Amino acid sequence: MKTNNSIDAVTQHLRALAGAEAPGARLPSVRDLMRDLHVSPVTVQAALERLSSEGVVEARPGQGTFARGPAKVPPPADLGWQSVALGAGRVVTDGLSSLLVMPRPGTRPLNLGYLPEELQATALLSIAAGRALRRPGVWGRMPIEGLEALRAWFAAASGFSAHEVTICPGTQAANAAAFRALAGSGDALLIESPTYSGAIVGARAAGLRLVPVPTDEDGVRPDLLEDAFRRSGARLFYCQPTYANPTGAVLSRTRRAEVLAVVRRAGAFLIEDDWARDFGLDGDPPPPLAPAENDGHVVYVRSLTKCAAPGLRIGAICARGAALERLRATRLVEDFSVPGIMQETALHLVTSPSWERHLRVLRAELRRRRDRLAAAVLRHPGLGTVNEPPGGLHLWLRLPPGVSDAAVAAEAARRNVLVSAGQHWFPAEASDPYLRLSFAASQPDWIEEAAATLAAIVAEEVARVG
Ligand SMILES: Cc1ncc(COP(=O)(O)O)c(C=O)c1O
Numbered sequence: 001m002k003t004n005n006s007i008d009a010v011t012q013h014l015r016a017l018a019g020a021e022a023p024g025a026r027l028p029s030v031r032d033l034m035r036d037l038h039v040s041p042v043t044v045q046a047a048l049e050r051l052s053s054e055g056v057v058e059a060r061p062g063q064g065t066f067a068r069g070p071a072k073v074p075p076p077a078d079l080g081w082q083s084v085a086l087g088a089g090r091v092v093t094d095g096l097s098s099l100l101v102m103p104r105p106g107t108r109p110l111n112l113g114y115l116p117e118e119l120q121a122t123a124l125l126s127i128a129a130g131r132a133l134r135r136p137g138v139w140g141r142m143p144i145e146g147l148e149a150l151r152a153w154f155a156a157a158s159g160f161s162a163h164e165v166t167i168c169p170g171t172q173a174a175n176a177a178a179f180r181a182l183a184g185s186g187d188a189l190l191i192e193s194p195t196y197s198g199a200i201v202g203a204r205a206a207g208l209r210l211v212p213v214p215t216d217e218d219g220v221r222p223d224l225l226e227d228a229f230r231r232s233g234a235r236l237f238y239c240q241p242t243y244a245n246p247t248g249a250v251l252s253r254t255r256r257a258e259v260l261a262v263v264r265r266a267g268a269f270l271i272e273d274d275w276a277r278d279f280g281l282d283g284d285p286p287p288p289l290a291p292a293e294n295d296g297h298v299v300y301v302r303s304l305t306k307c308a309a310p311g312l313r314i315g316a317i318c319a320r321g322a323a324l325e326r327l328r329a330t331r332l333v334e335d336f337s338v339p340g341i342m343q344e345t346a347l348h349l350v351t352s353p354s355w356e357r358h359l360r361v362l363r364a365e366l367r368r369r370r371d372r373l374a375a376a377v378l379r380h381p382g383l384g385t386v387n388e389p390p391g392g393l394h395l396w397l398r399l400p401p402g403v404s405d406a407a408v409a410a411e412a413a414r415r416n417v418l419v420s421a422g423q424h425w426f427p428a429e430a431s432d433p434y435l436r437l438s439f440a441a442s443q444p445d446w447i448e449e450a451a452a453t454l455a456a457i458v459a460e461e462v463a464r465v466g
Contacts, residue, residue: 006039008105010047013037018056023069027057091205095197095424103418108450109441110373111418113245113306113393116441119365120309121358124349132344142337144328146316150347154316157277158300159291165318166328167338171275172198174301174317175238178271179206181330182299182323188234192220194425194434196245199238199273210427213237217387219244219251222258229266236269242285243276246425246436247396248389256289263297269323272300278307278359281367282390296320299327304346306393307359314338314346366393366440373439376447380455382462386437395437396422399458402465405433411457417450 010033017027028036033044048065051057058066103109109116132138145151146167155162168174175198183189185207191199193212203210211232213225219241228234239259241251251259263270272289290300296319303315319327331337349355373395377386384399399405399422409421422434435454442450 006043007046007050010037010039010043011050014047014051015056018051018067021067023067025067027065027067029064091201093201095420096201098424099197099420106416107413108417108446110437110439110450111420112438112441114310114440115306115362119362119440121307121349121355122309124352124354124358125309125312125345128348128352129341129345131348132341135340135344138340138344140340142340142343144332144337146338147340147343147347149351150314150343151316153347153350154302154318158274158288158302158318160300160318160320164320164324165316166324166331167343168301168303168315168317168331169313169335169338169342170305170315171273171301171303172202173313173335174303174315175199175271175273176202176206177317177327177330177334178299178301179203179208179236179238181326182269182271183208183236187236188232190225190228190232190234190237191427192239192244193427194246194422194430195238195240195427196273196275197420197424200425200427203238208236212427214431215244215247215249217247217249219249219255220259222255222262225259226262226265229262229268234268235266236271237263238271238273239289240273240275241289242274243279243389243392245275245392246394246420246422246434248387248392248394250286250390251289253286256286256292260289260293260297264293264295268297270298272298274300274302275306276392277302279363279366279393280391281363281370285391290318296323299323304350307362308346308349312342312346312349314342369439369442370395372444372447373437373442373451376451377437377454379448380451383451383455383458393438393440395439397435397437399433399435400462401432403433403458403461404465405430405435408433408435408454408457408461411460412454415453415457417453419454 030041030044034041048057048059052059055068058068060066099111099113148162150167151165152162154165179202187208188211189203189208190211190213192215211228211234213220213228220239241256243250274288277285288300290298300318301315304312317327374386377383377397384397386395386397405421405423409419412419420436422436423430425436
């Protein structure tokens with residue numbers, strides 16, 4: 001089987017062999033490696049490609065693979081001048097970059113924001129990518145707004161028409177484009193608190209002034225939203241109405257209408273980030289806000305990275321009127337367009353007769369994983385209180401008062417349990433200490449032990465803070 005773990009192991013083995021040999025020495029053949037290490041030719045090939053790109057080995061067609069000798073280490077460069085040239089305006093990515101770190105083998109990744117490999121639509125994607133490769137013109141120029149048929153697919157679910165859809169490389173890119181296109185540097189952005197850390201860092205990088213609006217189990221509070229619009233003069237509100245990351249909250253029916261009314265009265269835009277539309281675990285999600293609104297106040301974003309695979313960086317942003325023009329112009333200056341091969345693959349995937357089945361099977365498995373993680377957490381009342389999200393990928397655990405979420409997350413990482421500290425999910429001060437626990441990658445053979453590890457760390461922290 002080709003997994004990243006087995007490729008890593010073969011790479012390590014070959015690296016050691018090549019390092020022990022003189023430059024030019026022949027290394028074992030693919031066949032010998034397959035036999036000795038009990039791995040597939042694809043795994044051996046992947047390891048050889050890695051080492052070849054690093055210059056550790058040289059593959060000579062028809063002759064075999066040879067050691068290249070130790071790489072020449074260049075003298076250390078003096079990059080001090082860059083600090084002077086760049087000044088202090090660094091892009092702060094705290095919280096987001098730690099989420100995207102690749103987990104080390106053996107760690108328990110309860111911080112994953114995407115599907116783990118075994119739940120991704122890998123087989124369907126292989127078929128779709130094969131078909132995409134055979135499409136005439138797939139390597140040609142793409143329209144900036146994206147493939148017509150793929151736009152029509154995104155439009156169908158969101159109440160927009162295909163000409164109002166622009167294909168983007170994922171929701172992060174869509175949100176970032178919206179922050180830049182619909183507001184100017186220094187403008188206020190209303191943002192739920194807590195909310196997705198990638199939106200927080202994206203908005204800050206666009207120079208926006210973040211104004212947090214509190215949420216509860218029914219989503220954002222319309223009374224405080226109205227107040228925030230009035231005080232800040234904001235014209236933009238970033239919102240996750242359905243299975244919000246990290247709380248799992250769903251904006252209630254009555255609040256949906258109220259929020260739209262508040263946004264209309266403020267003459268503002270609402271960016272609806274519908275990242276988890278396919279992750280309704282206890283029944284269907286409510287429809288998006290977008291179809292309930294016709295006057296161009298809602299800008300809708302959605303992507304396939306979550307429900308298919310993180311490497312399928314395809315999403316869409318939908319808008320009307322001048323907002324659509326500005327978004328297209330922003331996308332154009334940033335990116336031109338999303339590669340055709342990726343768009344064609346996405347189109348073949350979502351129109352495949354097996355796509356709905358993939359989603360059904362996926363939801364059933366995610367439900368099992370959510371329930372298992374929740375049960376494991378509930379066995380340790382000292383951990384605090386945990387929500388019961390009807391969808392999404394995460395549990396939101398409120399730790400006992402006074403405990404440092406950052407200290408718990410750091411100690412858990414030292415003990416190989418990866419979790420996300422709640423403070424990264426607040427645009428300002430956190431209301432309480434929280435951990436975000438992702439159930440997507442949780443496994444029955446370690447979940448109890450991971451929960452017990454967290455409980456032990458929290459108990460130590462509680463004792464320490466008294
Ligand atoms: C709420 C939310 N929006 C956007 C994103 C970014 O997703 P994508 O991979 O589509 O860029 C994420 C990823 O975690 C998310 O949770």
